[in-house]
Amino acid sequence: MDTQIVSGGLSSPVRWGMEHHAYHSLDTSVLEILLSDRSRPKHGKKTPHIIWATDIYSSQGSEYAEDAQITIAAITGENEKLIRPRVLKSKEEQQSRARDKGEVFTPSWICNSQNNLIDTEWFGQPEIFNKERDKSWDTNTSPIDFPTKSGKTWQDYVEDTRLEITCGEAPYLISRYDTITGNSIPVQDRIGLLDRKLRVVSENTKTPDEWYDWTTKAYQSIYAYEWQGDNLLLARENALYTFFDYHHDKFGTSPIEEQIHQIAEIISWNFWQMDGLKGVLPCTCHDEIVEIPSLFGDGEKTVTHCPGCATGDIRRHNGVYAKIKDWTTGKTIRYIDLIKK
Numbered sequence: 001m002d003t004q005i006v007s008g009g010l011s012s013p014v015r016w017g018m019e020h021h022a023y024h025s026l027d028t029s030v031l032e033i034l035l036s037d038r039s040r041p042k043h044g045k046k047t048p049h050i051i052w053a054t055d056i057y058s059s060q061g062s063e064y065a066e067d068a069q070i071t072i073a074a075i076t077g078e079n080e081k082l083i084r085p086r087v088l089k090s091k092e093e094q095q096s097r098a099r100d101k102g103e104v105f106t107p108s109w110i111c112n113s114q115n116n117l118i119d120t121e122w123f124g125q126p127e128i129f130n131k132e133r134d135k136s137w138d139t140n141t142s143p144i145d146f147p148t149k150s151g152k153t154w155q156d157y158v159e160d161t162r163l164e165i166t167c168g169e170a171p172y173l174i175s176r177y178d179t180i181t182g183n184s185i186p187v188q189d190r191i192g193l194l195d196r197k198l199r200v201v202s203e204n205t206k207t208p209d210e211w212y213d214w215t216t217k218a219y220q221s222i223y224a225y226e227w228q229g230d231n232l233l234l235a236r237e238n239a240l241y242t243f244f245d246y247h248h249d250k251f252g253t254s255p256i257e258e259q260i261h262q263i264a265e266i267i268s269w270n271f272w273q274m275d276g277l278k279g280v281l282p283c284t285c286h287d288e289i290v291e292i293p294s295l296f297g298d299g300e301k302t303v304t305h306c307p308g309c310a311t312g313d314i315r316r317h318n319g320v321y322a323k324i325k326d327w328t329t330g331k332t333i334r335y336i337d338l339i340k341k
Contacts, residue, residue, distance in 0.1 A: 031072055033264040034236045037273060038332075039281055039323045050229045050273045053282040056093065057082065057230075067283040070229050083230045085169060087182035108178040109135045111171050112191035119196070122157070123147055129196055130189075139189045143203045154204045158218050162193045166276055167224035170235035174242050187249045194222050194239065198246045211250060212259060215243070219266045220327035225274040225335075227282050232273050239267045266327075272335075274322040278308060279336035284319030285309050314339070 032047075040048040049069040057064035060082075063074050075083055086105050113132055120126045124147055130137040146154050164172045171179045175192040178185065185191075190199075197218040205211040219239070226232040243263045247255045255263075275282050285306040293299045308317030314336055322335045 028072055028076075030240075030260060030264050031076070033261065033268050034233060034240065035070055035072070036268045037069075037281070038269050038325070039272065039274075039320055050232055051281075051283060052229045053273065054228045054230065056096070070233065075233075083233060085177070085182070085234060086179055087177075105168055105179040106171055107135070107180045108171060108175055108185065108191060109137065111175065112137050115172060115191055115193055115196070118162075118193070122152075122160070124150065129199075130191065137189075137191065141188070144200055154200050155214070157200055158197050158214055159221050162222045164193075164222075164224040167226045167235050167271070168231050170224050170226075170238055170271070173222055173224055174235070174238045176238055176242060176245065187245050192242075194218065194242060197221070198242070202246060202250045208251060211247075212255075215246070216262070216266070219243070219263055219270070223270045223272075223324065225272050225276060225322070227273070227275060229273060232271060236264075236267050236271045239271060240264055269325040272322055272324060274335065275319075277314075278317050278319065279314050279334070279339070280308075280317045280319030280321050285317050286319070288318065315341075 035049040036047045037050045038047070042048070049071065051067055051069050052064060053066060055066045058066065060074075060079075062068065063071060073079075109132075112130065116126065116129070116132065119128050128140065128144060130139045144154070146152055146157070162173065164170055167173070169179050171192070173192045173194045175185050175190040175195055177183060187195075198215060201211060201214045201218055205214055224235060226235060240260070240263060243260070244254060247253065273281055278285065285308065287306070288304045290302045290304070291299050292302065306316075306318045308314060308319075323332045324335055325332050
């Protein structure tokens with residue numbers, strides 16, 4: 001785990017932490033999918049993009065304002081290194097984001113320890129995927145054994161739903177690199193919840209079609225939300241490049257274009273932008289101003305604040321409520337409708 005991550009834009013052949021795999025460049029059509037905001041209404045045929053939701057880039061111009069949508073032009077070409085993992089940001093920027101947004105990232109060894117607790121509960125015994133040691137772990141290299149007495153199968157594990165809240169770069173789901181040290185993590189030693197599902201898929205499938213079918217189910221079963229647009233894009237990229245990683249590890253090749261687009265679409269639904277306290281998209285709650293006209297031209301204005309913000313009632317916000325997709329039914333649902341009243 002000592003390979004350092006490298007910088008580069010999405011249009012580059014490689015991305016964070018995978019300098020030893022010469023993957024094909026991702027074209028703008030893939031980036032368009034990864035920037036999509038599935039909760040906002042479309043403008044004609046165009047799907048809106050996620051917003052920056054941070055003023056850290058506002059000095060770059062109006063297109064980098066907190067409530068501005070992230071455009072392809074804003075993060076490619078000369079700007080391709082503008083969005084980068086936390087470990088490559090300056091100490092001042094890291095401290096600023098921690099102070100202003102409560103942004104705190106978790107070392108991989110802690111993510112692994114907590115993920116192991118989930119699997120201990122699921123399997124009914126500890127040390128299924130690895131054995132923890134001081135700030136690291138030893139990977140169990142034998143195929144994962146499933147508790148037949150309990151009736152649970154590897155398919156059940158792959159399809160079991162997982163959610164990472166306020167995900168940042170999504171280190172609990174995806175462990176391509178340690179978000180604190182920047183060290184790249186080899187595929188066989190990864191500890192993310194998606195990584196574990198994909199390992200199980202690779203161990204239990206043989207043909208490319210079967211592998212892709214169950215890999216698709218694995219992606220449909222993992223969810224994450226994040227406030228800040230740059231972090232969300234990094235999380236989405238990490239999820240997509242994880243697909244490359246495991247395909248290459250299993251078959252020695254890169255996936256085909258159609259599969260890349262399909263997985264990217266699932267990611268754009270399942271990794272979504274949201275204010276976790278309100279259930280709405282960041283910066284969408286607003287005051288409603290009504291002007292009462294007057295015969296003398298000096299009409300009065302009345303201002304009504306967002307009812308949800310005023311009362312703390314998550315179901316009364318006038319912002320745009322975040323939507324996700326239930327892949328078993330194909331229907332979209334509001335996230336807050338999953339929360340019990």
